[in-house]
Amino acid sequence: MNMQSEQNLSHKKEIIFQVILNLILFLSYAIEVPKCTIALWTPFYYLNYASAAMFISYVLLPKFFYHEKYKLFALSVLGVVFWLMLMEEGVLEPIFFPDTRGRIIGNVVYTFIDVLPVMMLLVGFKFAWDSVKKQQELNKLRTLVKESELQFLKTQINPHFLFNNLNNLYSYAIENSKKTPSIILELASVLRYMLYDCKEDFVPLEKEIEHVQNFTKLNELQIENRGEVILDVPEVVSTYKIAPLILNVFIENAFKHSTASQSSNIFVHISLHVKKDELFFQCKNSFGLQSNNDNLSKGIGLQNVRKRLDFLYEDDYQLVIEPQEEVYTVTLKMRLKS
Structure with missing residues (x-):
């Protein structure tokens, strides 16, 4: 009407x-x-x-x-x-x-x-x-x-993410790497999800998990042989829904701050588990001692995520950010929507 x-x-x-x-x-x-x-x-x-x-x-x-x-x-x-x-x-x-x-x-x-x-x-x-x-x-x-x-908060695409991936894609294409087709498919899948599949406040959990996997693989290209990326995401069959792109910022920050402060021995460990109607997400990454811990936990991206969580989940979530010695840990526990 x-x-x-x-x-x-x-x-x-x-x-x-x-x-x-x-x-x-x-x-x-x-x-x-x-x-x-x-x-x-x-x-x-x-x-x-x-x-x-x-x-x-x-x-x-x-x-x-x-x-x-x-x-x-x-x-x-x-x-x-x-x-x-x-x-x-x-x-x-x-x-x-x-x-x-x-x-x-x-x-x-x-x-x-x-x-x-x-x-x-x-x-x-x-x-x-x-x-x-x-x-x-x-x-x-x-x-x-x-x-x-x-x-507005949901549909922002970080230009650095797009720029880095296009650069990586260009490099692999110049080398005639066999990875080029899979990178193109993953990038297309990520962009399609971010631009077209996230119009609703909540999306099926399986779609978000698939996006997390593709998004992590693309970011992993930044590390190459300089470290280790562990993605612990078991297959989930669920009727629950989740706010889209909530986890993007944590994953992107993990790669950005690790690669910016370290040239080797980088590690990023991402785990995601579902128990009944609750999601448990944890993202750990290494960072150099010269990194500014305050900036890690006060970035614009994290502020936007907190706003979205407050709007959509109110008291049904817990977000803990712990910058410790050379390890930065984000833990998110949230109740999924049915």
């Missing part, structure tokens, strides 16, 4: 509720107990009250009250009440109750007491309706902002 249709539906609902409310108020105002009859004059008096209430609700509230012009609103309401009394005393009273003319003070007090409950209920209903509608709009806006931010 588009925005215009939603607005039209909201207006229709408001009109229906207004009609029902006015009907109830009119009957409670007009029916004389115990005769259960309606006097001829009551529809005209009630129409006078309802018209004043509608004017306050649909003109004065949006024009003054909602723009915080409270003094102008109060003065305008007093003007409407004065006009209402003038209509009653000057027009309706002479027609229906000509014998009561001349009792100005008593009539004014009676009119004010008579009109106040009806107007307060009608104006109060409109104010409550607008408040609920405003809250719904705010909630919808928050949801849209949240979805937009999640989509």
Whole structure:
């Protein structure tokens, strides 16, 4: 349903509720107990009250009250009440109750007491309706902002990852390496997954695991013969779902910081296990003593992952980052979605 249709539906609902409310108020105002009859004059008096209430609700509230012009609103309401009394005393009273003319003070007090409950209920209903509608709009806006931010955080492709892999692919192609076709397939698979398969907030766990395997193999090209990469990911058959690309940053950081600070003896150990509805992920990597540990745990990528985890999992995850002596460990435990 588009925005215009939603607005039209909201207006229709408001009109229906207004009609029902006015009907109830009119009957409670007009029916004389115990005769259960309606006097001829009551529809005209009630129409006078309802018209004043509608004017306050649909003109004065949006024009003054909602723009915080409270003094102008109060003065305008007093003007409407004065006009209402003038209509009653000057027009309706002479027609229906000509014998009561001349009792100005008593009539004014009676009119004010008579009109106040009806107007307060009608104006109060409109104010409550607008408040609920405003809250719904705010909630919808928050949801849209949240979805937009999640989509932005999710779909960012690290340009360094793409640049490094294209460089590696070029080098292997120049050497006529037999690895070239498999690298092309893995890169195509990773990019396809990142660009097209991750549009939903959650994807099948098997797809994410397959992506982790391809993504790790591509990053492994950076190490070549300078170290060891262990990927411990047993085959998982599951109906559970996971937020896509959550694990990307941890894997990418492991390779980036290891290769940037070491020229040999590099190791990256990635393990992923599922037990019932919980996922256990751990990524360990070596790094040189000259690396800045603070930067490792405070990067933009990690901040984005934390935001996504907070949005999507709230209290259903635990993320522990431990920079120790020459070993950097990330441990993530999260409850999977069914």
